[in-house]
Amino acid sequence: MGGGAAYIAVDWGTTNRRVFAMASDGTVIESLQDARGVLSLTQDAYPAEISALRSRFGAEDVIAVGMVGSSRGWLEAPYVDVPATLERLTDACRVAAPGVRIVPGVALRNGRRPDVMRGEEIQVLGAIHAGAAPATALFCQPGTHNKWVETVDGAITTFTTVMTGELFALLRGHGIMAGMLDGAVSDGAPFRRGLRRGIASSxxxxxxxxxxxxLLLDRLAPSEAAAYASGVLIGADVATQEDLKRRPVHLLGGGSLSALYAVAITELGGTPVIVPDGATTAGIHAIWSLSA
Amino acid sequence: MGGGAAYIAVDWGTTNRRVFAMASDGTVIESLQDARGVLSLTQDAYPAEISALRSRFGAEDVIAVGMVGSSRGWLEAPYVDVPATLERLTDACRVAAPGVRIVPGVALRNGRRPDVMRGEEIQVLGAIHAGAAPATALFCQPGTHNKWVETVDGAITTFTTVMTGELFALLRGHGIMAGMLDGAVSDGAPFRRGLRRGIASSxxxxxxxxxxxxLLLDRLAPSEAAAYASGVLIGADVATQEDLKRRPVHLLGGGSLSALYAVAITELGGTPVIVPDGATTAGIHAIWSLSA
Structure with a gap:
């Protein structure tokens, strides 16, 4: 890596941004994470952002993924339809400015139901590209909007978004249960009781x-309410997947939320596999290599 | 009704209050509705509120139902367990001040799952008492927290609360779909498409x-989104009831929301019956008569 960064990879989300100075072999030389997500930026602010990143990391080429390519971002990169491969994403990149490419998201446009993703696709396909998951697999990406993603031979073929994290945040922050769900959410008896209720819930x-x-009838302690509610939501989320025993679930994202999903998957007879970090940069690096 | 009001009935909810000057035969002489719900009042504000109502309506006795009897209200009136009849509610009234009784709510305290109601019980039992619904029936009370209530021989035996209205309000007011759900919600093709998706939803x-x-993929018009989302939520709500074809559903509350529930019940093969207004005052009058 004597020559410094070959290019800059940006995972540019709604509220946060992660930036990686990438070597030509795909190694991450340096990274930063900040709150300069697309909601904090106007369209005309992006050129200055890019200049600042170029100065800081000493590279010109930029590849960005995520909400930066949405209608609320810098330049809309229209969704690629399924089946979506790294090659198709590479071909469909849009040039936002000289040397700056934005990777599109993926859509279920013509199926029984519509669905969309922006940013998650690069993590799934990057995990496969890096050998961290099989080319034909089921993935789970816990977060505000959890994605269940199925791949066949390295192509995303279908996926489902579940608003589990958003509903928990809405209930906790607003509405009749605001103030009741501020306790810790971790694995334990209340979470598991909620999980079983969520799995059985119609x-x-x-x-x-x-x-x-x-809470009102003293069947739940105030300190247990948040974990119980989280269990209900995660249990119902995981129960949407009907074939959990057929093959492992590859969990992307790590952290405590993925650990709770792993508990839920196990409760339903499935086998969770935590995919190591680095899938997103592996995916971006594949796009950089394919277009080099 | 030359003698004026015999007593004052108050349906004292979280955000609103309805007050009725009642004749001794159960006729409503005069009524008012305002925003002086329990959330707008401190505990020490109630005596002055009662004085004002007595002066205005010329009666001393007051019977109040709803959230006024909750821990956030004036005086907590502990829940009556199922099976709950008008007689048991009458016996369990609490005296908040001379001449002022608060009717308790109903709880599922010891069943497989906990549930509570405050105010809805008087509407259900009042409808039966007034002959507007059979003594053994299934009721639906659309609102922020829809209640499905089953009665047997004039007693509430079980019920289920569904947070349909609250979830719609949370999604419309906050989160990623805020600003997308401000359109009109009425019966029509988008509502019915949503209904079918909600009924089929796991x-x-x-x-x-x-x-x-x-919306992002142009499969739904912006003007249709609110009706579609409402259809999803109401469809999933009504689909929680497994025996809709076995007996009619008695809809309480009237208004446009009940009309949407009637469409959903019909879609699932059930028979909606709209119960005329007046059930709440009929229930309060039964309590007044029983304790006279």
């Missing part, structure tokens, strides 16, 4: 009210 | 994201 809009009723 | 946290994806 409608979380009904099951979630049991949190409030349980 | 997890509304996944199905609701189709609203956003549908």
């Amino acid at each position: 409608n979380i809009a009904a099951t979630l009210f049991e949190v409030r009723a349980g | 997890n509304i946290a996944a199905t609701l994201f189709e609203v956003r994806a549908g």
Whole structure:
């Protein structure tokens, strides 16, 4: 890496941004993470952002993924349809400025139901490209909007978004249970009880009210409510997947939330596999290499 | 009714209050509705509120139902367990001040799952008492927290709360779909498409994201999104009831929301019956008569 960074990779999300100075062999030389997500930037702010990154990391080429390519971002990069491969994403990159490419997201445009992703696709395909997951696999990407992604021979063929994290945040921050869900969310008896209720639930809009009723009737302690509610939501989320016993679930994202999903997957008879960090930069590096 | 009001009935909710000057035969002489719900009042504000109502309506006795009897209200009136009849509610009233009684709510305290209601019980039992619904029936009370209530021989035996209205309000007001759900919600093709998706949905946290994806992929028009999302939520709510074809559903509350539930119940093969207004005052009057 004597020559310094070959290019700059940016995972540019809604509220956060992660930037990586990349060597030509795909090694991450240096990285930063900050709150300069697309919601904090106007369209005309991007050129200055790019200049600052170029000065800091000493490279010209930039490849960006995520919400930066949405209608709220810098330049809209239209979704690629499934089946989506790294090659198709590479071909569909849009040039936002000289030397700056934006990788598109993936859509289920013509299926029974619509769905979209921006940023998650590069993590899934990067994990496969790096050999950290098989080319035909089921992935789970816990977060505000959890994605369940299926791949066949290195192509994303279908996926489902579940608003589990967003619903938890809405319930915790607003509405009748605001103030009741501020406790810690971690694995333990309350989380597992919630998990079983969520797995058995036909409608979380009904099951979630049991949190409030349980508190009022002293069947749930205030300190347990957040973990129980999280269990209900994660249990119902994981229960949407019908073939959990057929093959492992490759969990992307790491952290405590993925650990809770691993518990839920195990509870349903599945086998969680935590994919090591680095999938996103592996995916971006594959795009850089394919277009070099 | 030459003698004026015999007593004052108050349906004292979280954000609103309805007050009725009642004749001794159960006729409503005069009523008012305002925003002086329990969240707008401190505990020590209630005596002055009662004085004002007595002066205005010329009666001393007051019977109040709803959240006024909760821990956030004036005086906590502990829940009555199921099976709950008007007689048991009458016996369990609490005296908040001379001449002022608060009717308790109903709880599922010891069942498989906990649930609670405050105010809805009087509407259900009042409808039966008034002869507007059979003594053994299934009721639906659309609102922020929809209640499905089953009665047997004039007693509430079980019920389920579904947070349908609250989830719609949270999604519309906050989170990623805020600003996308401000359109009109009425019966029509978008509502019915949403209804069918909600009925078939195993997890509304996944199905609701189709609203956003549908908008991004031009499969849903911006003007249709609110009705579609409402259809998803109401469809999933009504689909929690497994025996809709076995007996009619008695809809309480009237208004446009009940009309949407009637469409959903019909879609699932059930028979909606709209119960006329007046059930709440009929229930309060039964309590007044029983304790006279």
